[in-house]
Amino acid sequence: MTGAPRVLVVAGTHGNERNAPWLLQQWRQRPELLQRHGLDVQLEIGNPEAFAAQRRYIERDLNRSFLPELLADPSQQGVEVQRARQLLERFGPGGPAACPVALDLHSTTAAMGNSLVVYGRRPADLALAAAIQHRLGLPIYLHEADAFQVGYLVERWPCGLVIEVGPVAQGLVTASICLQSQLSLEAALASLAEARVGRLRLPASLIVHRHCGSIDLPRNAGGDAIATLDPSLQGRDWQSLGVGDPIFALADGSRLRLGDLHADQGERSAARRWPVFINEAAYGEKGIAFSLTERQRLACDPSWTEALADLLA
Amino acid sequence: MTGAPRVLVVAGTHGNERNAPWLLQQWRQRPELLQRHGLDVQLEIGNPEAFAAQRRYIERDLNRSFLPELLADPSQQGVEVQRARQLLERFGPGGPAACPVALDLHSTTAAMGNSLVVYGRRPADLALAAAIQHRLGLPIYLHEADAFQVGYLVERWPCGLVIEVGPVAQGLVTASICLQSQLSLEAALASLAEARVGRLRLPASLIVHRHCGSIDLPRNAGGDAIATLDPSLQGRDWQSLGVGDPIFALADGSRLRLGDLHADQGERSAARRWPVFINEAAYGEKGIAFSLTERQRLACDPSWTEALADLLA
Numbered sequence: 001m002t003g004a005p006r007v008l009v010v011a012g013t014h015g016n017e018r019n020a021p022w023l024l025q026q027w028r029q030r031p032e033l034l035q036r037h038g039l040d041v042q043l044e045i046g047n048p049e050a051f052a053a054q055r056r057y058i059e060r061d062l063n064r065s066f067l068p069e070l071l072a073d074p075s076q077q078g079v080e081v082q083r084a085r086q087l088l089e090r091f092g093p094g095g096p097a098a099c100p101v102a103l104d105l106h107s108t109t110a111a112m113g114n115s116l117v118v119y120g121r122r123p124a125d126l127a128l129a130a131a132i133q134h135r136l137g138l139p140i141y142l143h144e145a146d147a148f149q150v151g152y153l154v155e156r157w158p159c160g161l162v163i164e165v166g167p168v169a170q171g172l173v174t175a176s177i178c179l180q181s182q183l184s185l186e187a188a189l190a191s192l193a194e195a196r197v198g199r200l201r202l203p204a205s206l207i208v209h210r211h212c213g214s215i216d217l218p219r220n221a222g223g224d225a226i227a228t229l230d231p232s233l234q235g236r237d238w239q240s241l242g243v244g245d246p247i248f249a250l251a252d253g254s255r256l257r258l259g260d261l262h263a264d265q266g267e268r269s270a271a272r273r274w275p276v277f278i279n280e281a282a283y284g285e286k287g288i289a290f291s292l293t294e295r296q297r298l299a300c301d302p303s304w305t306e307a308l309a310d311l312l313a
Numbered sequence: 314m315t316g317a318p319r320v321l322v323v324a325g326t327h328g329n330e331r332n333a334p335w336l337l338q339q340w341r342q343r344p345e346l347l348q349r350h351g352l353d354v355q356l357e358i359g360n361p362e363a364f365a366a367q368r369r370y371i372e373r374d375l376n377r378s379f380l381p382e383l384l385a386d387p388s389q390q391g392v393e394v395q396r397a398r399q400l401l402e403r404f405g406p407g408g409p410a411a412c413p414v415a416l417d418l419h420s421t422t423a424a425m426g427n428s429l430v431v432y433g434r435r436p437a438d439l440a441l442a443a444a445i446q447h448r449l450g451l452p453i454y455l456h457e458a459d460a461f462q463v464g465y466l467v468e469r470w471p472c473g474l475v476i477e478v479g480p481v482a483q484g485l486v487t488a489s490i491c492l493q494s495q496l497s498l499e500a501a502l503a504s505l506a507e508a509r510v511g512r513l514r515l516p517a518s519l520i521v522h523r524h525c526g527s528i529d530l531p532r533n534a535g536g537d538a539i540a541t542l543d544p545s546l547q548g549r550d551w552q553s554l555g556v557g558d559p560i561f562a563l564a565d566g567s568r569l570r571l572g573d574l575h576a577d578q579g580e581r582s583a584a585r586r587w588p589v590f591i592n593e594a595a596y597g598e599k600g601i602a603f604s605l606t607e608r609q610r611l612a613c614d615p616s617w618t619e620a621l622a623d624l625l626a
Contacts, residue, residue: 022541026564033564054598109482169422169482171594175544175562224338231488249488251339251346281484285367 008099015050016170020105037193067151100311102157108166111235114180117162124159127304130206131191142208196312202300209293216287321412328363329483333418350506380464413624415470421479424548427493430475437472440617443519444504455521509625515613522606529600
């Protein structure tokens with residue numbers, strides 16, 4: 001496949017997310033199962049050691065380890081830091097199998113459906129996300145300006161995004177999650193193939209859900225959670241919340257509402273918010289019960305398509 | 314609470330099943346949240362080390378470790394074996410806080426709803442299960458005669474059963490799973506309180522789903538799975554299957570049906586089966602994609618109530 005642009009497709013960046021690794025195994029054995037659209041697709045298990053151990057990670061979250069200062073520090077020799085370096089050395093800019101685009105396949109215990117995550121507003125990323133949304137109608141979580149959550153894999157490639165599908169428990173393979181992951185990946189590859197030959201046509205605009213912040217469970221002075229998510233919120237990812245909507249259920253039967261959070265956390269009152277990653281099991285340790293977004297329409301700029309085409313030239 | 318029978322209530326026998334431990338923490342802080350029906354309820358985290366590590370277990374599944382020969386072997390000093398001994402020494406027959414009844418609260422990634430698991434046909438267990446089913450209508454999985462799955466906690470107490478609620482991902486607390494667990498536990502305690510004073514009235518019969526066997530994913534010669542569960546089976550716990558119903562989806566799009574399994578595994582053809590624990594994440598390592606049961610109606614025997622009352626006298 002000489003001359004075709006390479007696209008890095010990563011599965012199992014978190015070792016307990018098993019659906020994409022299952023797909024990858026099938027695609028390796030029977031390449032015809034994946035519509036590659038003429039691209040040179042490089043299939044990689046992100047964190048093979050964590051995958052073998054059926055754990056999210058061994059020492060630290062690989063998908064928070066792609067931090068230039070961390071990777072440049074020779075005293076850092078943990079499993080995930082070494083794996084991040086290895087992936088970058090081989091598939092990153094200047095590597096022997098340099099890929100202009102990285103697509104990172106994840107699953108979640110939250111009811112995110114089939115969705116995309118974009119980190120910041122790089123023109124090529126927005127072009128690709130807009131193109132996939134135009135094909136499949138997927139919601140897009142625009143993650144930006146969060147100093148607590150940094151070091152994502154795809155940020156270190158010239159263009160990249162996460163395909164995030166749920167709900168599915170950690171450790172499980174389910175056919176519907178696999179199917180959705182494959183559909184998104186094929187839409188991404190089809191869009192990249194069009195961009196490469198100058199045929200990508202973007203819609204006039206795309207809808208994004210811009211990250212506003214993450215909300216932890218209410219806790220007592222000892223740090224123990226004193227509430228669960230309100231049952232009405234479970235499974236309601238991407239569905240808008242108003243200030244009167246209950247968010248947390250306390251053991252005594254009382255409830256906290258979105259407006260109570262706003263007051264606590266200096267958010268604008270009376271604003272509608274769209275929650276995402278509601279009850280993602282892996283985010284408990286990060287102190288995240290869910291994240292809040294605001295919905296925005298962004299006009300697609302012709303420069304986005306050019307930026308993507310330039311990368312694939 | 315002198316004189317009231319003790320009931321052992323265990324949460325977190327598997328350290329990544331977080332709902333019951335959450336309830337237990339609330340009940341310890343605010344005992345009025347749990348209707349105890351005058352019983353001396355002993356609340357225990359089953360596997361505190363695994364719970365702290367947010368893992369199912371540290372060295373071996375605690376809920377397969379209650380094997381007399383294993384516990385009697387002085388060379389066995391692993392975390393779970395020691396914890397099993399400790400629970401039995403304190404709360405088992407003859408212990409300083411001996412409990413005639415043990416109730417073990419579990420959750421599952423399978424869509425089991427709110428359900429009970431009974432191990433074998435001990436009269437007191439059947440009395441308690443029938444009484445809970447009569448109150449709440451819960452399905453009962455009668456687990457018996459499986460040489461590969463043995464050593465369950467509740468088997469070592471004179472009376473005991475598992476309350477099993479799902480679906481919920483490992484590591485997650487959700488309000489609806491907690492509510493269902495609490496309702497089942499309170500129904501169990503109410504039934505025990507009635508049995509103690511000779512007021513337990515059983516229905517004429519109970520419905521059980523008797524364990525027939527467990528089915529692994531199809532695998533290649535190297536041991537790798539070559540199929541997923543058929544998407545039509547996911548979430549269909551307790552719903553009957555006929556021989557023509559698809560069970561597994563292979564990567565090439567073909568399907569295996571229940572009748573194909575029967576032929577492979579010497580099951581009676583043309584039998585209907587009721588699947589349970591479909592895609593329980595923790596059972597992958599045990600080679601179980603789901604289990605098959607047959608539905609039976611058992612006439613309730615007056616001796617069951619007497620057996621339970623005798624234990625609580």
